[in-house]
Amino acid sequence: MSAEVNAVQPILQTKGLMKRYGTVVAMSGCDFELMPGEILAVIGDNGAGKSTMIKALSGAVIPDHGEILLDGKPVHFRSPDDARALGIETVYQNLAMSPALSIADNMFLGRELRVPGILGSVFRKMDRTRMEKFARDKLSELGLMTIQDITQPVETLSGGQRQGVAVARAAAFGSKVVILDEPTAALGVKESRLVLELIRDLRARGIPIILISHNMPHVFEVADRIHIHRLGRRLCVINPKDYTMSDAVAFMTGAKLPEGVTEAA
Amino acid sequence: MRLYGHPGGRLQEMTDTAPTKTISDFEATLNKADTAVASFERDDKSFIHILRNFLRRNPTMIPALVLLLSVLIFGLIESRFLGMGALSTVLKQVTVTGFIALAQTLIILTAGIDLSVGAILVVSSLVMGSTAVTTGVPLPVGFGPMELFGLSLPVGLTFDRFILPVPLAVAFGVFVGGVMGMINGLLVVKAKLPPFIVTLGTLSVFEALKLWYSASESVRNVDIAEKAPGLLWFGEGIAFAKSKDPEVIDTGVVITGFGDPRIYFMDTTEFLGVAQLSWGVFMLIILAAVLWYVLNHTAWGRHVHAIGDDPDAAMLSGIRVGRTLISVYTVAGLICGFAAWIAIGRVGSISPIAFADVNLASITAVVIGGTSLFGGRGSIIGSVLGAIIVGVFITGLSLAGVDDYWQKFAAGCLVIIAVALDQWLRRASQ
Numbered sequence: 001m002s003a004e005v006n007a008v009q010p011i012l013q014t015k016g017l018m019k020r021y022g023t024v025v026a027m028s029g030c031d032f033e034l035m036p037g038e039i040l041a042v043i044g045d046n047g048a049g050k051s052t053m054i055k056a057l058s059g060a061v062i063p064d065h066g067e068i069l070l071d072g073k074p075v076h077f078r079s080p081d082d083a084r085a086l087g088i089e090t091v092y093q094n095l096a097m098s099p100a101l102s103i104a105d106n107m108f109l110g111r112e113l114r115v116p117g118i119l120g121s122v123f124r125k126m127d128r129t130r131m132e133k134f135a136r137d138k139l140s141e142l143g144l145m146t147i148q149d150i151t152q153p154v155e156t157l158s159g160g161q162r163q164g165v166a167v168a169r170a171a172a173f174g175s176k177v178v179i180l181d182e183p184t185a186a187l188g189v190k191e192s193r194l195v196l197e198l199i200r201d202l203r204a205r206g207i208p209i210i211l212i213s214h215n216m217p218h219v220f221e222v223a224d225r226i227h228i229h230r231l232g233r234r235l236c237v238i239n240p241k242d243y244t245m246s247d248a249v250a251f252m253t254g255a256k257l258p259e260g261v262t263e264a265a
Numbered sequence: 266m267r268l269y270g271h272p273g274g275r276l277q278e279m280t281d282t283a284p285t286k287t288i289s290d291f292e293a294t295l296n297k298a299d300t301a302v303a304s305f306e307r308d309d310k311s312f313i314h315i316l317r318n319f320l321r322r323n324p325t326m327i328p329a330l331v332l333l334l335s336v337l338i339f340g341l342i343e344s345r346f347l348g349m350g351a352l353s354t355v356l357k358q359v360t361v362t363g364f365i366a367l368a369q370t371l372i373i374l375t376a377g378i379d380l381s382v383g384a385i386l387v388v389s390s391l392v393m394g395s396t397a398v399t400t401g402v403p404l405p406v407g408f409g410p411m412e413l414f415g416l417s418l419p420v421g422l423t424f425d426r427f428i429l430p431v432p433l434a435v436a437f438g439v440f441v442g443g444v445m446g447m448i449n450g451l452l453v454v455k456a457k458l459p460p461f462i463v464t465l466g467t468l469s470v471f472e473a474l475k476l477w478y479s480a481s482e483s484v485r486n487v488d489i490a491e492k493a494p495g496l497l498w499f500g501e502g503i504a505f506a507k508s509k510d511p512e513v514i515d516t517g518v519v520i521t522g523f524g525d526p527r528i529y530f531m532d533t534t535e536f537l538g539v540a541q542l543s544w545g546v547f548m549l550i551i552l553a554a555v556l557w558y559v560l561n562h563t564a565w566g567r568h569v570h571a572i573g574d575d576p577d578a579a580m581l582s583g584i585r586v587g588r589t590l591i592s593v594y595t596v597a598g599l600i601c602g603f604a605a606w607i608a609i610g611r612v613g614s615i616s617p618i619a620f621a622d623v624n625l626a627s628i629t630a631v632v633i634g635g636t637s638l639f640g641g642r643g644s645i646i647g648s649v650l651g652a653i654i655v656g657v658f659i660t661g662l663s664l665a666g667v668d669d670y671w672q673k674f675a676a677g678c679l680v681i682i683a684v685a686l687d688q689w690l691r692r693a694s695q
Contacts, residue, residue, distance in 0.1 A: 060581060081583040096581035098571035100641045105567055110583030112564035124563040 009072050011036045011208050012057065012088070012177050017066035019052055026052035027063065028232040034177060039199060039209045041219040041240075044229030044252050050212055051181070053229065057210070058090035058179055059083035070176065081110065089174030093182045095166045099155035104128070104135040106154050107169045138172040139164070160191035167195060171202055178202055179210045184218055196222055216245040228252050321690050324635045324642065327683075328650035331633070335654060339661030346664050349540035359630075359656035360545040361386075361611055364604035365623050366630035366648040367549075367556055368597035373631050374560070375593055376573040376640025377453065377460035382601050383623040384471035385445045389438040389605035391475055394484040394615035397434035397493040401426040431495030439602035445471060446598015450591035468624070475617045484615040500610030502543035545607040549649065552600070557645045569593060573640025629676060630655055633683045654679065 010033040017030040026049045034040050044050045055061035057068065059077030067074050070086055077083045080090070090096075097106045105112075113127040113134075114120035120127070132150045139150075154162060163183060170178045180199065184192040192215075199222055202209055213219050219226060220240045228235045228251050235251060236258045250256035320327055340347040365382050372379045396402050403424040411421030429437065445467070452463040489496050560566035568589045571579040580586045609615055634651030636643025655676055662672045 058581075079583070079585070080581050081585065084583045090581070092581055094578065096575075096578040098574040098578055098582070098641070100574050101567060101570060106582075109567065109571055109579070112567065114564075123558075124565070126562055126564060126567070128562075 008035060010034055010069070011071060012210075013069040013072075014053070014056070015067050015069070017053065017056055017063045017068070019049075019056065019061060019063050025232055027056070027066075030056075030066065030233045032057070032227065032234060033237075034208050034210055035225075037203065037206055037208055038224040039203050039211055039222050041223035041226045042210060042212045042229060043214070043216075043219060043226060043248060048229045048252070049232040050229045052232075054090070054179055054181055054210070054212055057083070057177075058088060060090075084110070084173070087174060087176030088179065089170035089177070090179040091163075091166045091170045091181060091183055093185065095162055097154050097162060097166060100153055102151045102153055103139075103157075103165055104132040104150045106165060107131070107135045107138070107172065111173070134172070135168075138168050159186045160188065160194075163187060163191065163195060167198055171198070171207075174207060176207075177210065178207055179212075181212045182214065183211070184213065184215055192218065216248065219248075220245055228258075230254065317690065324690070325644050325647045325650070327686060328634045328647045328654060332650050332654050332657065335657050335661065339657065339665070343661070343664045346661055351660060351664060353540035353542060355653060355656040355660045356546050357541065357543060357611070358660065359652040360543065360549055361604055361608045361620065362623060362626045362630055362655070363549045363649055363652040364552065364607055365601060365627040366634070366652045367552060367645060368600035368604070369627040369631045370634070370636055370643060370645055370648040371556070371560075371569065371593050371597050371600075372460070373628075373636050373638060374569050374573045374640060374643055375590060376576075376638075377590075377593075378464065378628070378638070379449060379460065379594070379597060380464040380624050381445070381449060381468040381471055382597065382627055383620050384468050384475065385442050385598055385601040386605050386608060386623065387617060387620055388445065388471055388475045388478070389442040389602040390609050390615050390619075391479045391484075391617060392441045393434045393438035393496060393605060393609065394489070395478070396429045396437055397431055397496060398428070398484050398488050398615075401428040402437075403427075428492065431493050434493065434496070435606050438605055439599055442602020442605065443595050443599040446601065447591060447595040449598070450594025453594065454587040454590050479617040481617055483617065486613040489609070489614065496606065496609045497613065498610055499545035499548060499607045500543055500613060502541055502546070504541045543610065545610055548607065552603075553645050553649050560645060565589065565592070570641055573642075575641070626652075626655065629680050632687075633679050635683070635687065637687050638684070651683075 012032075012034040014030060014032040017027045017032075019025075019027040030049070030053050032053060042050055042054070052061055056063045056077075059080040059082050062078065068077070069075065070088075075082075075086060083090070098109060101109070108131045113130050115125045115127040119125045136150045154165065157165065163186065167180070167183060170180070183195050183199075187195060196218060199209055199211065211219070211223060223240050226238050226240055226243075226248060228238065228248065230252055238248065238251070238258065240248075247256070251258050336347075336352075345351055365386060368382055369379060404427050405422040406425045407423045408420065409423040411418050411423060413421065449460075449463055449467055452458055452467070453460050456463075486497075560569060568579065568584045571582065571584060572586055572589060576586055608620065612619060630652035631643070631648045632638065632651070633654050634644065634647030634649070636647060658675050658679065659672045662675060663669065
C-alpha cells in the first residue's frame with residue numbers, strides 16, 4: 001500500500017462511489033486517488049468495474065452514491081462535457097471519434113473555435129484556419145506523426161494514427177488530468193512504443209495520467225503507482241518497484257491477497 | 266505516402282533510460298526497425314479504384330453526373346426535353362419535394378428518418394389557410410357570458426373570429442410545423458424510441474389531425490386569391506416567353522408581382538414556349554445554400570454529422586446529443602412548415618389530402634443525392650440534385666410517351682442503384 005500519499009493533496013479523488021445496473025453492482029464503495037504529476041496505472045480483471053470507475057471520472061457515468069473531488073473540491077459531472085470543461089480529458093478505448101469528419105474537426109469536436117467578429121458571433125462561422133493550424137501543430141509537436149492533410153477524414157487513417165489523433169486531442173486540451181483507456185490495445189509494437197513515449201512526455205509537462213491497461217509490461221514500465229481494482233472497488237495500490245508482474249496478476253485475479261488486506265466476500 | 270515517422274535517435278534514448286527490469290527484450294530490436302511507419306502502398310491504380318476514391322471524396326459528383334447524363338439522354342430521345350419549357354416544368358414539379366428533401370436530409374444525416382414530413386406540411390398549410398382565408402382565429406374582444414367545455418358561465422370573455430394577415434398566418438403555420446417536428450424530436454430523445462417508429466406513429470396522428478382540423482374540406486383557389494393572395498406568392502415568378510406573333514412581343518421576360526394572375530393563368534396559345542421560374546425555386550436555392558453553410562461551417566453542423574456517424578462517440582466527445590437531435594427535428598419541422606407556403610403557391614389551393622407521396626419522394630431524393638441512410642455523410646446540394654433527377658426522369662419519360670407506372674418503376678430503380686453505389690463507396694475505405 002502506498003503510505004506516502006498523505007503529504008500532498010490528490011488532484012483527483014473518489015470516495016465510496018457506488019453504481020448499480022439493475023442487479024449488477026459495478027462499483028461498490030470505490031475509492032481512488034490520483035496524485036499530482038504521476039502516472040497511475042489501473043489494472044483489474046475483466047468485469048472488475050474499471051471502466052465504470054473511469055467513466056465516472058470522465059463524466060460518462062453518473063454514480064448513484066459517493067463523491068468525486070477535483071483538487072479537493074467536490075465536483076458533479078452530468079456529462080463528459082462537464083469533466084472536459086474542468087480539464088479532464090479521456091481517450092476512450094473506442095477512441096470516440098467521428099470517422100467521416102476530418103482530423104481537425106475531430107480534435108475540436110464539441111469545442112469548435114469561431115471566427116472573430118460578426119461572422120462568428122451572429123453567423124456562428126467556425127474558424128477552420130485556426131483549428132487546422134492548431135491541430136497540425138499539436139500533432140507534430142507530439143512527434144506522433146506528420147500528417148499530410150489535416151482535412152482528411154479520420155476513417156482514412158490507420159489504427160495507430162487514429163490513436164495518435166485521440167491522444168493528441170487529450171494532450172492538447174487536458175489541463176488537469178489525462179485518462180487513457182487501453183491506449184496500446186489496438187497497436188503494433190512500434191506504435192505502442194510511441195504512445196508510451198508520449199505518456200512520459202505528458203508527465204514531463206506536469207500532467208498526471210491515469211492509464212488503464214491489461215498489458216503488464218507496459219504498466220510496469222511507465223507507471224509510478226498501480227491501482228489494483230477488484231470486485232468493484234480498489235483492492236490496493238502498489239509500487240511497481242516493490243512487486244513483480246506475477247504478484248500484480250495474482251492480486252487482481254484473487255489468487256493472492258496483498259499484505260494487510262482482507263477481502264470481504 | 267509517408268504519413269508519420271519519428272526521429273530514430275529518440276527511441277534509442279528511451280529504451281536506455283527505461284527500467285530495464287521490466288521492458289520487454291523483444292522491443293530492443295526496435296531501434297533497428299524501419300522508421301517508415303504506415304506508408305500506404307498504392308499499387309492498385311486501376312481506373313475503377315481512382316474513380317472510387319474520387320467519388321468518395323466528392324460525393325456530390327455522383328448525383329451531378331447522373332443529372333447531366335439523364336438530361337443528355339432524354340434530350341437525345343426527345344428534343345423537346347431540352348427546351349426551356351420542359352426544364353422549367355421539372356423545376357416547378359420538384360420545388361416542394363426539394364424543400365421536404367432538405368428537411369429530410371438533416372434528419373437522415375443524424376441516422377434518423379422522418380415519415381411525418383408530408384403530414385407536417387399539410388397541417389401547416391391547413392393552418393395558414395384557415396387563419397388567413399376561411400375561419401380565422403378567435404380572439405377575445407370583450408366581457409360577457411361564455412361557454413367553456415359545455416358549461417355556461419355568466420361572466421367571461423367574448424370572442425370574435427379574425428382573419429389574420431398573410432405574414433402572421435404564415436408565421437403561425439411555420440410555428441405549428443416546428444412544434445410538430447419538436448414532438449418527433451422529444452419522442453426520439455426522451456422516450457428513446459427509434460425515429461422510424463416515432464414518425465410512423467406521428468404520421469398517423471398528424472394525418473388524423475389534419476382531417477379533423479380541416480373537416481376534410483379544401484380551401485379553393487378563388488378564395489385564397491380573393492382573401493389572401495400573398496399565400497400564392499411563391500407560385501409566381503419570372504416567365505420567359507417567346508411570342509408566336511413577332512410583332513406583338515418578341516422574346517421577353519415578364520416579372521409578375523403580388524397577386525398578378527398573369528403567369529398563373531398565362532395563355533400559352535399566344536406563345537411559342539413559356540418557361541416559368543417561380544419564386545419558390547429561388548427560395549429553394551437560397552434555403553439550400555443556408556443549410557449548406559450551417560452544416561459545413563458551424564459547430565452545430567459538425568455535431569449533426571458526428572451524431573449520425575457514431576452517437577456514442579459524439580456523446581463522449583462532449584456533444585449534447587439529445588439537445589442537438591431535438592433541434593434537428595424542430596428545424597426539419599420548421600422547414601416543412603415553410604414548405605407549406607411554397608406548396609400553396611405551387612398547387613394554388615389547400616387540400617387535406619394533397620402531398621400524400623411527398624414523404625417517400627423526399628427520402629428518394631435524399632438517397633439519390635448520395636446521403637447515406639446510415640447517417641453521418643451526405644450533402645444538401647446532393648438532395649436538391651436528387652429531387653431534380655427524379656423530376657427529370659418523370660418529365661422525360663412522360664414526354665417520351667411512357668406510361669406513368671413506368672415512371673414510378675424508374676424512380677424505384679434509381680433508389681436501389683443509389684443505395685448500392687453508397688454501399689460500394691463505403692467499402693472502398695476498408
